[in-house]
Every structure is written in C-alpha cells, then in structure tokens.
Amino acid sequence: MRILVLCTGNSCRSQMAHGFLQSFDNTLEVCSAGTHPAGQVNPQAVATMQEIGIDISRHTPKDVKQYLNQEWDYVITVCGNAKETCPNFVGKVKHRVHIGLDDPSEVAGTSDFVTNEFRRVRNQIQERFHDFYLNIRSDKHEEI
Incomplete structure (x- = not known):
C-alpha cells in the first residue's frame, strides 16, 4: 500500500505522521512531501518523536512535484493550506x-510551552x- 502525507512545508506534521505510519506497519510504502518544502525537518519535531523511540532525523523535506506522476492508494493532507493547494496528480x-x-x-x-505543544500535536x-x-x-475508507 502506497501512502503520501502532504503538508505545506513538509517539516513537522507530515514528517511525524510519516514516522508513525512506518512504525505501525513496515510493509507500508510511506512518503511525505510539501507544496512549499522547508529546508530541513523541524528539530523540535525530530526531538519530540525521538522521545517515543521514532527516529525521523534522516527524513528530508521533499517537493510534492516529484510524486505527481506516481500512483497512490492514499494522499493525506494534514493542513488546510495543503488541502486547498494540493496539485492535480497525473498518476x-x-x-x-x-x-x-x-x-x-x-x-x-x-520553551516548556512550545515543547508541550509539540507533544500534544504528536x-x-x-x-x-x-x-x-x-x-x-x-x-x-471513511475520512477520519
């Protein structure tokens, strides 16, 4: 099963979701991307996931354009902006x-407040x- 998680910057929420999906089932083919990818994965997102034993430190933000011609079982948007600006997939x-x-x-x-918000969203x-x-x-196949 192929799943693409899509966000705007692909630096935080989509990367955490990517990490969780892979941790649930290593037979899933999971990718994440952004409509306007950031330069790096948010270090606080990496640290917050590391707290629970999921390593996303090797993930890198990617542009959704590289995935447009591929076939996907699921394309999941995690932010309103990505949902509204999600490009048309040729695949x-x-x-x-x-x-x-x-x-x-x-x-x-x-610092404590920000850390707690990352944990809450995680x-x-x-x-x-x-x-x-x-x-x-x-x-x-219902929407969550």
Whole structure:
C-alpha cells in the first residue's frame, strides 16, 4: 500500500505522521512531501518523536512535484493550506483524505510551552493516524 502525507512545508506534521505510519506497519510504502518544502525537518519535531523511540532525523523535506506522476492508494493532507493547494496528480490516486492538525511550529511562548505543544500535536497525530491505519486495514475508507 502506497501512502503520501502532504503538508505545506513538509517539516513537522507530515514528517511525524510519516514516522508513525512506518512504525505501525513496515510493509507500508510511506512518503511525505510539501507544496512549499522547508529546508530541513523541524528539530523540535525530530526531538519530540525521538522521545517515543521514532527516529525521523534522516527524513528530508521533499517537493510534492516529484510524486505527481506516481500512483497512490492514499494522499493525506494534514493542513488546510495543503488541502486547498494540493496539485492535480497525473498518476492514479485511489483515496484522498484530510486529517487536519494544528501546526506546533507556529506556537510562541516559553520553551516548556512550545515543547508541550509539540507533544500534544504528536500525540494527536499518533491517535488519528493509528485510527486511519486501523480503518484501512479493516477496509473502511471513511475520512477520519
């Protein structure tokens, strides 16, 4: 099964979702990309995932354009901007799903507050993507 997780910068939420999906099932082919990819994965996202034993430190932001001609079972957007600006795929996309999530990289405040927001969003990603994974494994194709 081929899954593409799409966000704007491909530096935080989509990278965490990518890491979770791979941790749920190593037979899934998971990629993530951005409509306007950042220069690197957000270091706080890397650290927050490392806390729970998932290593995304080798991930790099990628441009969605490199995936447009490929076939996907699922293209999942995790932010409203990516959902609205998602380009047309020339390849076949069986299912498009939107799982909207807050962007912890936009949070301002004390170091503790920012860290807690990353953890909160990480936990939300884990829960929502695990629900998604269970649904696709039981052959349900409903939006989460």
